[in-house]
Amino acid sequence: MSCVFCELLKTGEARWVVLEPDAVAFLPLPADEFAPGHTLVVPRRHSVGVHDADERDVVAVAALVRRISRAMVSALGATGVVVLNASGPNSGQTVAHLHVHVVPRWDDDEETLPWLRQRSTRSLTAPAHQLLAAALRSARPPG
Numbered sequence: 001m002s003c004v005f006c007e008l009l010k011t012g013e014a015r016w017v018v019l020e021p022d023a024v025a026f027l028p029l030p031a032d033e034f035a036p037g038h039t040l041v042v043p044r045r046h047s048v049g050v051h052d053a054d055e056r057d058v059v060a061v062a063a064l065v066r067r068i069s070r071a072m073v074s075a076l077g078a079t080g081v082v083v084l085n086a087s088g089p090n091s092g093q094t095v096a097h098l099h100v101h102v103v104p105r106w107d108d109d110e111e112t113l114p115w116l117r118q119r120s121t122r123s124l125t126a127p128a129h130q131l132l133a134a135a136l137r138s139a140r141p142p143g
Contacts, residue, residue: 005097017068022060025068025102034103037076041065042099049087053098059101068102076115078104 014026017039027033041064043057047103050058065083072078075094084101086093124131 003046003097004095005048005099006046009044013139020060020064022057023064025064034082034101035105035109037072037078037104037125039072039102040099041068041102042097047098048096049091049093049098050085057098061098065100065102072102072104075105076104079107080105 008026009024017025017027022045023041023043024038028038028040032038041061043053043061045054046070047053047055047057053061069081069083072081082101082103082105085099087098
């Protein structure tokens with residue numbers, strides 16, 4: 001299976017913002033930028049999304065997203081950031097490698113980036129909070 005982000009990590013051909021042991025940050029192609037400084041944060045190890053990633057990779061990505069967000073405020077003068085992630089099929093994910101978009105926003109931006117435009121029509125067998133709580137209670141801790 002070919003992965004664009006894994007290829008970038010092998011070739012080193014990207015507009016790198018920072019390279020860390022477990023996660024990296026780089027700018028998307030200019031045509032794909034939502035704003036100046038729009039940054040992608042990805043783990044070095046391949047996983048499709050947050051649901052199948054190693055916990056260490058998720059922590060590394062989250063910590064780097066925080067650092068990038070702070071740098072956008074201090075270095076770019078952003079007044080806020082939009083953090084976006086889509087994980088897995090039917091989520092809108094365009095590259096099947098865990099990644100987070102960090103997009104700077106300023107007070108003169110007319111709108112924020114769109115998120116889900118349509119509500120799901122899915123019906124569940126029980127209230128969502130009960131199903132999620134039961135799954136979390138039965139889940140084994142990683143390790």
